[in-house]
Amino acid sequence: MTAKDPNNIVNISPELKEKLSQGKILPEIHKIYIRGLKPAIRDYYDKLDDSLFDLAEKAESNQLQNEYFTAMREVRKKKDLMVRKFSEHIQQVFKKFKAAKYNYFNKKSAPGVDTGDALSLVDESELDQELAVSNIIEKANTFLHQQLFAFEKRFTLLAAGHELKTHEIPVSPEVTVKSFTETFSHLNVSVTVELIMLKLFERSLIPNLTSPYQEINDFLIKEGIYPNLKFRVGRGGSAPQRMASQPPQDRDADHPQPDLPDYAGNDMTSANPSGAYVTDSHYEMINQFMNRRHIPQNMNIPVFEGNVVDNVLGVLQMEELQNLNSRQHSISPTEVKNELLNRLKSFDQNGEQKQIKQQDEDTIDLVGMLFQFLVEDRNLPHRIQALLGKLQIPYLHLALHDRKVLSNKDNPARKLLDNIAKASVGWTEEDDKKGKFINKIESMVQTILESEYTEIDFSGLIEDFSSFSEKNSKRMQVIEKRTSEKALGQERIMRAKEKTAHVLQKKMKNHSLPELVTELLLTPWANVLILAHLRHQNEPEKIDYYEKFVDKLIYVSVKEKKQMATNAQISHVVDHLSKGLRLVAFDEHSIKEKSKQLYQLLLEINQIEESKDETEHKFVLPQEAFNVAQDAEEKPEIVHFIANRSINDPDQQVEHLEDEHYEKAKAMQTGEWIEFVTEEDTENIRAKLSWISPISNKLLFVNSRGVKVTDKSLDELANDFRCGKANVLQQIPIFDRAMKAIATKMADKEEQEAAKPTDSAG
Structure with a gap:
C-alpha cells in the first residue's frame, strides 16, 4: 500500500486488530455473502424450470423439445445438489483467500502442449461458454465497480496488505459466476442448455449481488475498515483498478482539467448504416429556445468528464434492469436529471465543485421532456408507457454521444420507438390474454437495458419487431375479413328485412x-x-x-x-x-x-x-x-x-347535426384507431375502424384481434365525439408529436416571458 494515498491511512483499533488476528471478520463476510445469494440461486432454478418449459413448447423439432424436457427433469432432480455445490465452491474460495492463495479457479493445461496451440484446439462449444462467462463477469464488474473499488481497498487489509485485483476478491463477480459454472459438472445436459442457463443466470442473479455487496461494505465500515473511504474516478478510464491507482494530485480541483469531449460531434454511423438524414425542424427550434435560455457558463468551474458520466449512466441502467426484472416502477422522467447529478457528485471525489457541460445538460433536459411526453401520451396504453419509460437512460446515454437520435427522423433508435408506439395503439390486456405482444415489448426493453449503448443493434430490433408485427397483422387481417364479411351479410339481411317490412306494411x-x-x-x-x-x-x-x-x-x-x-x-x-x-x-x-x-x-x-x-x-x-x-x-x-x-332506430335516437364533430366522423379512414370512453371503474375500449358498410354507411370497429367491438352510424359516432365518449388516437410517429409538443410549449413560455412587464430602473 502506498502511504501517499490518504485512503490507505487507517487507524486500526485494538478491537479490530484482535478480530483480524483471530480471523473473526472473514467468516462473517462469508455468512453475509451466502445468506444474500442462496435465495437468489433457488429463485434462479425456479425461473430456469419455467424458461426450459417455454422453450420446449416453442421448440422447432421433437429432438430439441426432448432435449429441453430432459434438462428440466435433470435440473429438478439435482436442484438442491447444485445449490449445495455452489455454496461449497464459495467456501473453498474463502479458505484459499485465508491461506493467501488467490488463484481460485486454476485449470491445468495438458502436459507438453503449448498454450498457443492449445487455444486453437479448444472445442467451439467450450469457447462459447467461456465467452459467455467472460461477458457476464465484465458486465457485473462494470455495473458494480463502485462497490468493487471499496472491496479492493478493504479486502487488501484483510489480506495483510497484499494489494488485490478485482478477481482476487473472494466475493467478486468472477468468483460468483465461476462457482456457478463449476456446478455444471454435476448436470447431464447439453452445451446449448448450459448456455441458456448462463444467460438466465446473468439476468436473474447478477442484479441480486447489489444487496449483499452493500451489506458487506456496511459491515466492514462498522468494523472500522476504511470507514471514510470515498469512491474516486480517474481520468485514465472507467475500470476500478485504474481509478484506484490514479495519483490523487491529478484529480485535485485546483489543477486544470480538459473540457468534456464534444459528444454531439460524434457521428455514430454504426447506429445508422444507411446514412439517411432527415432533419427534424422542431429539434432545430428547440435548440434555439434552449440556447436563448442560457446564461454564460462559468468556465472556471470544472465539468464532469465523459467517462464519469458514462460510468454513472451504466450504473443507473443496471438499476433500471433490476427494476424491470423485479417488476418495480422506475423514477419519473423529470427526476432522472437530479438522480444523475446526485450520483455524479457521490461518485467523484470533487463532484460537489463540478458541473455538467451546458450542451449535455440541454440533451439531458430534452430527453427528459421526450420521455415525460411518452409516459403521459394517452394514445399509448399504460403498461406500454411504463415499459418504454424504462428506456430513458439508454436513450440518454446514446443521445449524449450522438444527437442524431434527436435530430434525424430516420435514426434507427428513434424509428424503433416510433414503430413500437404505433403498433401498441390498439393493445389491451383483454385482447392479449396470452401476453405475446406485451412480452415481446418487454423482451426488447430488456435487450436494450442489458446492452452497452454502443452495441445496441437498433436496425436488427426494428427488423425483428417488424417481422413479429407482420405475423400479428396477418392473423388480424384474416379475422378482420371474416368480421367484415359477416357484418356485410348481416347488413344485407337487415336491409332485406327493412324492405320486406316496408312492402308488407304498405300493402296490408x-x-x-x-x-x-x-x-x-x-x-x-x-x-x-x-x-x-x-x-x-x-x-x-x-x-x-x-x-x-x-x-x-x-x-x-x-x-x-x-x-x-x-x-x-x-x-x-x-x-x-x-x-x-x-x-x-x-x-x-x-x-x-x-x-x-x-x-x-x-x-x-x-x-x-x-x-x-x-x-x-x-x-x-x-x-x-x-x-x-x-x-x-x-x-x-x-x-x-x-x-x-x-x-x-338509431337515426331517431341521435340528432343529425352537421358540425365539426360530424365532419370529423365523416373524415374517418379505415385503419384509424378510436378510444371509446367507458364508465369510471372499467377500462376504456380501443377499437380500429375496419370497414364502412356500402349499404348503410355504418362504421365497423374491431379490436386488435380483428373481432367486432361495435358498429356506429356517422351520427352516432359524431355524437360520441360531441359528448367526449370517443377520441381519435393519434398515429403520427411519437417522436414527431413529442418534438412538436415540446417546441410549442417552449415557444409559448418564451412568448409569456416576453409579454411580462419589465421593471423600470429607479
Missing part, C-alpha cells in the same frame, strides 16, 4: 284480412321476400314478381270488393304461393296442406262455394297484425323486427 295497412292470409303473408311469404331481396338485389324485376303476389293475394282475400275473384284467379294465386314456399324450403306435405286450406278459404270468401262447416272466418285488422303488445311470443319474426326498428 288498409285491409282487414283473414287470419290464415295474415299468417301466410307475415311468416312464410315474408321469408320469400327477404330471400328475393338477398338473391336479386340487382334484378328489381324479379323482386317485383314476388311483391306483386302480395297484391294478388290481398285482392282475392278481402270481402268488400266490386267484383269477386274467379276460380282461375284463385288457382293462380294458390299455385304462386306453392312455388314461393318451395323457395324457403317448405316440405311438400306442408305446402299441399297450406295450399288446400287457402284454396278452400278463397272459394268461400269469393262466394264460389259455401262454407262446409258454416263457421265464420276470423278477419284481422292491420293494427292488430303488427301489434306486439298482446300475444308477443306468437307474433311472426317480421312483426318483432318492425316493432324493434321503430323503438331502437
Whole structure:
C-alpha cells in the first residue's frame, strides 16, 4: 500500500486488530455473502424450470423439445445438489483467500502442449461458454465497480496488505459466476442448455449481488475498515483498478482539467448504416429556445468528464434492469436529471465543485421532456408507457454521444420507438390474454437495458419487431375479413328485412284480412321476400314478381270488393304461393296442406262455394297484425323486427347535426384507431375502424384481434365525439408529436416571458 494515498491511512483499533488476528471478520463476510445469494440461486432454478418449459413448447423439432424436457427433469432432480455445490465452491474460495492463495479457479493445461496451440484446439462449444462467462463477469464488474473499488481497498487489509485485483476478491463477480459454472459438472445436459442457463443466470442473479455487496461494505465500515473511504474516478478510464491507482494530485480541483469531449460531434454511423438524414425542424427550434435560455457558463468551474458520466449512466441502467426484472416502477422522467447529478457528485471525489457541460445538460433536459411526453401520451396504453419509460437512460446515454437520435427522423433508435408506439395503439390486456405482444415489448426493453449503448443493434430490433408485427397483422387481417364479411351479410339481411317490412306494411295497412292470409303473408311469404331481396338485389324485376303476389293475394282475400275473384284467379294465386314456399324450403306435405286450406278459404270468401262447416272466418285488422303488445311470443319474426326498428332506430335516437364533430366522423379512414370512453371503474375500449358498410354507411370497429367491438352510424359516432365518449388516437410517429409538443410549449413560455412587464430602473 502506498502511504501517499490518504485512503490507505487507517487507524486500526485494538478491537479490530484482535478480530483480524483471530480471523473473526472473514467468516462473517462469508455468512453475509451466502445468506444474500442462496435465495437468489433457488429463485434462479425456479425461473430456469419455467424458461426450459417455454422453450420446449416453442421448440422447432421433437429432438430439441426432448432435449429441453430432459434438462428440466435433470435440473429438478439435482436442484438442491447444485445449490449445495455452489455454496461449497464459495467456501473453498474463502479458505484459499485465508491461506493467501488467490488463484481460485486454476485449470491445468495438458502436459507438453503449448498454450498457443492449445487455444486453437479448444472445442467451439467450450469457447462459447467461456465467452459467455467472460461477458457476464465484465458486465457485473462494470455495473458494480463502485462497490468493487471499496472491496479492493478493504479486502487488501484483510489480506495483510497484499494489494488485490478485482478477481482476487473472494466475493467478486468472477468468483460468483465461476462457482456457478463449476456446478455444471454435476448436470447431464447439453452445451446449448448450459448456455441458456448462463444467460438466465446473468439476468436473474447478477442484479441480486447489489444487496449483499452493500451489506458487506456496511459491515466492514462498522468494523472500522476504511470507514471514510470515498469512491474516486480517474481520468485514465472507467475500470476500478485504474481509478484506484490514479495519483490523487491529478484529480485535485485546483489543477486544470480538459473540457468534456464534444459528444454531439460524434457521428455514430454504426447506429445508422444507411446514412439517411432527415432533419427534424422542431429539434432545430428547440435548440434555439434552449440556447436563448442560457446564461454564460462559468468556465472556471470544472465539468464532469465523459467517462464519469458514462460510468454513472451504466450504473443507473443496471438499476433500471433490476427494476424491470423485479417488476418495480422506475423514477419519473423529470427526476432522472437530479438522480444523475446526485450520483455524479457521490461518485467523484470533487463532484460537489463540478458541473455538467451546458450542451449535455440541454440533451439531458430534452430527453427528459421526450420521455415525460411518452409516459403521459394517452394514445399509448399504460403498461406500454411504463415499459418504454424504462428506456430513458439508454436513450440518454446514446443521445449524449450522438444527437442524431434527436435530430434525424430516420435514426434507427428513434424509428424503433416510433414503430413500437404505433403498433401498441390498439393493445389491451383483454385482447392479449396470452401476453405475446406485451412480452415481446418487454423482451426488447430488456435487450436494450442489458446492452452497452454502443452495441445496441437498433436496425436488427426494428427488423425483428417488424417481422413479429407482420405475423400479428396477418392473423388480424384474416379475422378482420371474416368480421367484415359477416357484418356485410348481416347488413344485407337487415336491409332485406327493412324492405320486406316496408312492402308488407304498405300493402296490408288498409285491409282487414283473414287470419290464415295474415299468417301466410307475415311468416312464410315474408321469408320469400327477404330471400328475393338477398338473391336479386340487382334484378328489381324479379323482386317485383314476388311483391306483386302480395297484391294478388290481398285482392282475392278481402270481402268488400266490386267484383269477386274467379276460380282461375284463385288457382293462380294458390299455385304462386306453392312455388314461393318451395323457395324457403317448405316440405311438400306442408305446402299441399297450406295450399288446400287457402284454396278452400278463397272459394268461400269469393262466394264460389259455401262454407262446409258454416263457421265464420276470423278477419284481422292491420293494427292488430303488427301489434306486439298482446300475444308477443306468437307474433311472426317480421312483426318483432318492425316493432324493434321503430323503438331502437338509431337515426331517431341521435340528432343529425352537421358540425365539426360530424365532419370529423365523416373524415374517418379505415385503419384509424378510436378510444371509446367507458364508465369510471372499467377500462376504456380501443377499437380500429375496419370497414364502412356500402349499404348503410355504418362504421365497423374491431379490436386488435380483428373481432367486432361495435358498429356506429356517422351520427352516432359524431355524437360520441360531441359528448367526449370517443377520441381519435393519434398515429403520427411519437417522436414527431413529442418534438412538436415540446417546441410549442417552449415557444409559448418564451412568448409569456416576453409579454411580462419589465421593471423600470429607479
